Amino acid sequence: MSCAPGQPCAEGMKRRRAMAVLGVMAILFVALSVASFIDSRGQVVPSDVKYANFDAVEGKRVFQSYNCMGCHTIVGNGGYFGPDLTKLYGKVGPAWLEAFLPSAGSWPTKGAVKLQLQNEAVAADAGVADIEAYLEKYPAANERIARRGGHATAMPNLPLTRSEVGRLIAFLKYTSEMNTEGWPPTPKVDGLTSPYAKPVPGAAQAAVSVTKEAVAASAKPVSTIAQGKMLAEENGCTACHATDRERLVGPGWGGIYGAEVQLADGSTVKRDDAYLTQSILDPDARVVAGFEPGVMPSFAEMLDVDQVAAIVAYIRSLEGK
Amino acid sequence: MIPIEYETQRLGLRFFLVMLVLFFFQTVFGLMLATQHVDPTLLAGILNFNVIRSQHTNLAVLWVLSGFIGTILFVGPLLSKRELAAPWLIKFLFYALIAVVIWNVITQVLAQQGIAGWWMGQPLLQEGLEYLEAGRIADVVILIGFGILCYVVLRTFPPRSQWNEIHWGLGLGVVALTAVWIFGMFFVERLDLSEYFRWYVVHYWVEGVWEVIHISLVGFLLVLMFKADVKSVGYAVFWGVSLVWLSGLLGNAHHYFWIGTPEFWQFWGALFSALEPVPLIFCFWHIYLDAHQDGKPLENTPAFSFLLGSVVLEQVGAGILGFTMTFALTNVWSHGTWVTVSHAHLALFGTFGMLGIAAAYYAIPLMRGVSNFDQRLGKLVFWLVFTGMLGLGFAFAIGGTVQVFVYRTLGLDWFGGDVAPAMHFAKVMVPVFGIVFAIGVLLLVYDLLTLGWRVPAEHDSAEIPAPSGWGRRLSSWETGLWLLAMWFFGGLITLGLLSFNLASVQQGNPTLPYVLGGIGYPGLLLTTLLFVWRFLRSLDARRYVRAEPLAAASSLAGAA
Numbered sequence: 001m002s003c004a005p006g007q008p009c010a011e012g013m014k015r016r017r018a019m020a021v022l023g024v025m026a027i028l029f030v031a032l033s034v035a036s037f038i039d040s041r042g043q044v045v046p047s048d049v050k051y052a053n054f055d056a057v058e059g060k061r062v063f064q065s066y067n068c069m070g071c072h073t074i075v076g077n078g079g080y081f082g083p084d085l086t087k088l089y090g091k092v093g094p095a096w097l098e099a100f101l102p103s104a105g106s107w108p109t110k111g112a113v114k115l116q117l118q119n120e121a122v123a124a125d126a127g128v129a130d131i132e133a134y135l136e137k138y139p140a141a142n143e144r145i146a147r148r149g150g151h152a153t154a155m156p157n158l159p160l161t162r163s164e165v166g167r168l169i170a171f172l173k174y175t176s177e178m179n180t181e182g183w184p185p186t187p188k189v190d191g192l193t194s195p196y197a198k199p200v201p202g203a204a205q206a207a208v209s210v211t212k213e214a215v216a217a218s219a220k221p222v223s224t225i226a227q228g229k230m231l232a233e234e235n236g237c238t239a240c241h242a243t244d245r246e247r248l249v250g251p252g253w254g255g256i257y258g259a260e261v262q263l264a265d266g267s268t269v270k271r272d273d274a275y276l277t278q279s280i281l282d283p284d285a286r287v288v289a290g291f292e293p294g295v296m297p298s299f300a301e302m303l304d305v306d307q308v309a310a311i312v313a314y315i316r317s318l319e320g321k
Numbered sequence: 322m323i324p325i326e327y328e329t330q331r332l333g334l335r336f337f338l339v340m341l342v343l344f345f346f347q348t349v350f351g352l353m354l355a356t357q358h359v360d361p362t363l364l365a366g367i368l369n370f371n372v373i374r375s376q377h378t379n380l381a382v383l384w385v386l387s388g389f390i391g392t393i394l395f396v397g398p399l400l401s402k403r404e405l406a407a408p409w410l411i412k413f414l415f416y417a418l419i420a421v422v423i424w425n426v427i428t429q430v431l432a433q434q435g436i437a438g439w440w441m442g443q444p445l446l447q448e449g450l451e452y453l454e455a456g457r458i459a460d461v462v463i464l465i466g467f468g469i470l471c472y473v474v475l476r477t478f479p480p481r482s483q484w485n486e487i488h489w490g491l492g493l494g495v496v497a498l499t500a501v502w503i504f505g506m507f508f509v510e511r512l513d514l515s516e517y518f519r520w521y522v523v524h525y526w527v528e529g530v531w532e533v534i535h536i537s538l539v540g541f542l543l544v545l546m547f548k549a550d551v552k553s554v555g556y557a558v559f560w561g562v563s564l565v566w567l568s569g570l571l572g573n574a575h576h577y578f579w580i581g582t583p584e585f586w587q588f589w590g591a592l593f594s595a596l597e598p599v600p601l602i603f604c605f606w607h608i609y610l611d612a613h614q615d616g617k618p619l620e621n622t623p624a625f626s627f628l629l630g631s632v633v634l635e636q637v638g639a640g641i642l643g644f645t646m647t648f649a650l651t652n653v654w655s656h657g658t659w660v661t662v663s664h665a666h667l668a669l670f671g672t673f674g675m676l677g678i679a680a681a682y683y684a685i686p687l688m689r690g691v692s693n694f695d696q697r698l699g700k701l702v703f704w705l706v707f708t709g710m711l712g713l714g715f716a717f718a719i720g721g722t723v724q725v726f727v728y729r730t731l732g733l734d735w736f737g738g739d740v741a742p743a744m745h746f747a748k749v750m751v752p753v754f755g756i757v758f759a760i761g762v763l764l765l766v767y768d769l770l771t772l773g774w775r776v777p778a779e780h781d782s783a784e785i786p787a788p789s790g791w792g793r794r795l796s797s798w799e800t801g802l803w804l805l806a807m808w809f810f811g812g813l814i815t816l817g818l819l820s821f822n823l824a825s826v827q828q829g830n831p832t833l834p835y836v837l838g839g840i841g842y843p844g845l846l847l848t849t850l851l852f853v854w855r856f857l858r859s860l861d862a863r864r865y866v867r868a869e870p871l872a873a874a875s876s877l878a879g880a881a
Contacts, residue, residue: 009552009556011485011486011555011559014559015489015559018559018562018563018566018567021563021567022563022566022567022570025566025567025570025571026570028571029570029571029573029574032574032585032586032589033517035583035585036513036517036577036582036583036586037511037513037514037517037582041583043513043581045510045511046510046511046512047510057510060510060512060515061437061439061444061508062435063449064437064444064448064449064450064508065432065435065436065437065439065444065449066371066432066433066435066449067371067372067375067429067432067447067449067454068371068449069371069449069450069451070369070370070371070372070374070375070432070449070451070454071369071370071371071374073657074512075512075513075516075579075580075581076579076580076656076657077451077516077519077580077657078451078657079370079371079374079451080657080658080659080661080662080724081357081358081361081370081371081374081736082736083728083734083736083740084657084734140734144735147735147738148735148738153737154361154362154365154736154737154741155365156365156366156369157366158433158435159434159435160435164435174512175512178512178513178581179581180579180580180581181578181579181581181582181583181584181587182653183578183579183653183656184579184653184656184657184729185653185654185729186732187729187730187731187732187827188730188824188827188828189730189731189732189827189828189829190732191727191730191731191732191733191739192733194731194829195829
């Protein structure tokens with residue numbers, strides 16, 4: 001491997017020979033690459049995947065625009081801050097994602113997922129319209145609701161529009177259908193019941209105890225305001241609306257009752273019982289300036305008159321701090 | 322010390338200074354990431370993790386490139402025995418580099434609002450692809466910059482008939498650097514195809530182009546430092562480059578295991594990327610041979626320390642840690658976890674970052690005309706940065722091993738509730754070693770910026786080690802044993818990752834992978850630390866040979 005001074009080194013010949021070997025390798029590489037992307041392989045392509053009316057290719061653009069890969073991994077590549085997203089759609093289903101993405105700062109509750117199933121397109125894509133059937137079909141959604149529902153996540157709220165949410169779900173539907181050659185490996189043991197599942201005592205139990213409190217609370221007879229508070233949490237309202245003045249996804253509820261507010265069309269309106277009731281049942285009718293229509297779903301099918309009145313009463317009770 | 326022969330060599334200085342500034346900010350961003358890992362709510366919504374991470378990775382690429390450019394400009398005239406061609410273009414390149422860095426730092430923040438600047442199907446402002454986060458506008462400016470670098474290097478070099486192996490290595494390196502970048506300049510609809518081309522840039526840069534430039538520059542710096550024979554170094558460069566491309570070209574396939582490409586890549590990727598350490602072993606061996614070429618005391622210890630660190634961490638971070646996760650059966654577990662992060666930090670900073678710093682330590686005193694600079698701070702900086710980075714690699718590797726078990730084996734995917742608490746110990750270790758590293762970086766920047774302006778110490782008051790015991794001459798046998806020990810621990814790590822395939826581990830018993838990783842990673846990193854200490858100590862002891870007769874003479878004079 002060395003060439004002592006004075007000896008003939010035949011550098012040119014060796015260099016040409018190395019280049020020839022490299023050329024053979026390059027041809028092999030190109031041949032393997034071509035074989036990887038031919039149609040007959042049957043790999044799913046994003047232009048064939050639709051979710052509701054949304055396109056998976058557009059979804060990839062949204063995925064890149066928000067640099068999702070900077071925190072999450074996709075097919076295992078990216079940041080290692082959040083979970084891998086490749087197979088997420090297949091595990092939690094579209095209704096859970098619809099409930100999660102607009103207000104990523106908090107985990108969806110059962111009510112929030114149920115609300116999304118009212119949307120026919122979502123239910124059609126999920127294959128089930130009933131929430132219980134949905135949770136049975138997507139056990140990962142069930143586990144997320146049971147253990148984390150209503151709690152804060154480690155993810156910040158992102159200013160995703162209605163159509164961006166749909167496109168993102170279309171993209172995740174595409175990646176979920178991809179053949180990734182058996183990665184990630186399927187666990188052979190149920191992590192939740194394994195003795196190694198709670199490596200730090202308290203981390204997982206905390207979530208369980210909170211749920212128990214909520215169950216205990218719901219059994220007692222309560223005032224209208226307290227009932228409204230409970231309904232607001234169960235239906236996921238508080239994922240987007242803070243109970244003080246802070247703007248999360250939607251406006252904070254603190255101190256808004258009775259105040260004058262400017263609408264997107266320039267007119268002003270007083271936030272009274274009628275306005276708040278309408279905003280819950282038909283949110284796009286009178287949108288406040290600075291907020292986008294289509295982000296909040298309608299609760300008309302979810303809540304009866306008394307329940308809406310209870311939530312309005314709860315909002316009325318909140319002082320702006 | 323050699324004087325500066327060609328005026329245009331001095332153009333390298335400004336790139337070294339930019340490198341230092343960017344390196345400092347990259348470290349600050351890294352510390353922010355480490356803190357956010359401990360407390361995810363910190364700055365969430367104000368400066369999100371993904372934005373800080375893209376600054377961290379992009380600045381890493383940009384400062385490594387600045388170091389390369391600085392070094393190439395410094396050695397270019399020496400290799401060509403004439404001034405650089407078109408110095409005005411290099412000055413333009415410098416301002417373009419600064420403009421593109423500032424532009425990119427600003428546009429990355431837009432990811433928080435989901436603004437990519439789509440125009441004609443291309444994201445103009447930021448792209449949201451790991452390592453290629455820069456938008457198309459920055460991409461084009463960078464391509465022009467690479468074009469300028471190619472032009473300057475190729476025009477400066479002598480006619481091709483007079484090229485030696487170092488010319489070939491650098492010439493091919495800069496052209497390939499430019500060519501490969503083009504593959505990152507398109508929006509691709511399919512995720513598998515988009516990832517396929519993304520690795521063209523990332524893998525072929527790191528394991529193809531940068532390594533070729535690295536081998537050539539290390540070779541030439543060894544020629545300068547030890548008066549090693551250009552021809553024998555050139556031969557090493559030839560074999561190094563050939564082996565890098567032989568293994569690295571198809572070795573890219575180890576990125577194609579799980580991205581939606583066919584299963585056959587698992588065979589090709591594992592086979593060829595398992596060969597990737599071969600050229601690195603070769604390079605490792607050569608720095609041993611060349612450092613013992615003339616047996617003279619080191620003139621510039623900080624420069625050689627970083628050069629040695631570069632080659633050794635290339636062996637450990639890229640070679641051994643890369644090897645442990647290059648087989649489909651180990652990669653299926655390590656993929657997408659902190660195990661990869663450990664490899665990436667040691668390999669990228671170790672190999673390429675340390676080369677730039679070594680070259681800066683070599684070139685800046687020459688450019689400032691300082692013949693006798695105070696090397697004590699430089700030595701301290703090396704040890705802070707080197708141990709800091711080894712510690713980071715350790716923290717990531719341990720965290721990664723726990724993550725594989727909790728996330729993959731137990732299937733728990735609640736990062737805030739299950740995965741992060743399990744990794745908590747490692748997550749706290751990262752900022753701890755990060756602070757050691759950051760202090761090193763701060764001192765490094767201070768030392769190199771003010772080098773030559775401070776009054777040098779009269780004498781290096783540090784005790785000269787005796788050429789016996791830990792300071793005795795490092796034999797090739799002993800070097801081989803050190804290397805063998807590193808690979809032994811690398812073998813344990815590989816077995817640890819393999820053991821995740823065992824039925825007992827999959828049933829929820831992590832003892833075997835934890836024990837193997839718990840011995841393998843600290844074993845490997847401590848061996849590395851001790852070896853570098855031993856190597857530098859034996860070189861330091863060379864001064865003893867000269868100091869001894871002087872001391873004898875002075876005592877004789879005293880007696881008289």
